[in-house]
Amino acid sequence: MTFLNVSNLQKVFFQKSSVITALEDIDLTVNEGEFISIIGPSGCGKSTLLSIIAGLLPPTRGTVQINGETVDQPSPSTGYMLQQDYLYPWLSIKENVMIGLKTMGIYNEKNEQATLHLLDEVGLFDRADDYPAELSGGMRQRVALVRMLATQPKLLLLDEPFSALDYQTKLKMEDLVFEMIRSRNKSALLVTHDIGEAIAMSDRIYLLTKQPAHIQRTFVIDRSLRESVPFEARQHETFNDYFQDIWQEMEGVNHGSGSQ
Numbered sequence: 344m345t346f347l348n349v350s351n352l353q354k355v356f357f358q359k360s361s362v363i364t365a366l367e368d369i370d371l372t373v374n375e376g377e378f379i380s381i382i383g384p385s386g387c388g389k390s391t392l393l394s395i396i397a398g399l400l401p402p403t404r405g406t407v408q409i410n411g412e413t414v415d416q417p418s419p420s421t422g423y424m425l426q427q428d429y430l431y432p433w434l435s436i437k438e439n440v441m442i443g444l445k446t447m448g449i450y451n452e453k454n455e456q457a458t459l460h461l462l463d464e465v466g467l468f469d470r471a472d473d474y475p476a477e478l479s480g481g482m483r484q485r486v487a488l489v490r491m492l493a494t495q496p497k498l499l500l501l502d503e504p505f506s507a508l509d510y511q512t513k514l515k516m517e518d519l520v521f522e523m524i525r526s527r528n529k530s531a532l533l534v535t536h537d538i539g540e541a542i543a544m545s546d547r548i549y550l551l552t553k554q555p556a557h558i559q560r561t562f563v564i565d566r567s568l569r570e571s572v573p574f575e576a577r578q579h580e581t582f583n584d585y586f587q588d589i590w591q592e593m594e595g596v597n598h599g600s601g602s603q
């Protein structure tokens with residue numbers, strides 16, 4: 344069942360001396376429980392697309408619907424995770440992960456316990472009273488993950504959440520995020536520059552063109568890669584074929600396999 348439906352989306356930024364058409368004719372869907380990635384050249388409009396889907400930015404034309412409802416403002420059914428963790432430095436880890444519940448007026452004993460359980464799942468329960476500055480970058484992103492999941496959003500928007508991490512931490516975070524999302528049957532939309540990450544984590548990948556961005560090609564990743572965590576998917580026999588196919592498409596050579 345289609346959970347997110349983006350239709351005929353266009354975004355134009357009108358500036359004093361110029362007009363930038365960032366997105367043009369974007370149509371995409373995310374089904375319930377699907378993990379979708381968006382890749383494309385730097386500056387093509389990936390973050391802009393996510394901001395529109397999050398209801399943070401209005402489209403110039405077209406619609407975004409979540410569960411059939413048009414998105415025109417931030418919705419509790421959408422969670423956001425970014426490259427920077429944006430934790431409040433003056434709040435403890437426990438206070439940081441509870442902030443969404445408090446803002447939404449759903450902070451109660453049950454939700455607090457569920458959130459502490461999430462903190463335990465990511466291995467940070469014993470750091471609940473620490474402050475962000477006392478944690479490593481990877482730990483802080485795990486806190487950001489818990490904060491996002493605490494309010495139980497159905498759609499997770501992930502804007503390069505691993506790109507500031509060292510390579511080993513990034514691979515571990517990919518597995519953790521993937522498992523936590525899959526076990527809860529959430530839908531997710533990941534923006535990444537990392538082709539390998541997109542293949543290892545996704546059911547489908549949308550490749551955007553350079554500006555004005557439209558969808559150049561959609562790659563469907565075989566279900567057999569989804570049966571394992573991203574780290575193992577990277578060692579799957581078809582992984583390199585997907586990588587070559589996407590790479591060549593990005594370089595402008597269309598080999599025509601593995602796409603819709």
Ligand SMILES: Nc1ncnc2c1ncn2[C@@H]1O[C@H](COP(=O)(O)OP(=O)(O)OP(=O)(O)O)[C@@H](O)[C@H]1O
Nearest residue numbers: 356358363365384385386387388389390391392554
């Ligand atoms: N608020 C804004 N006002 C004017 N132009 C903007 C605004 N936000 C984004 N843009 C422009 O829209 C285009 C797309 O930007 P966006 O950040 O969405 O790209 P991106 O694909 O996420 O980039 P990157 O891969 O480098 O993170 C760029 O040309 C950018 O300068």
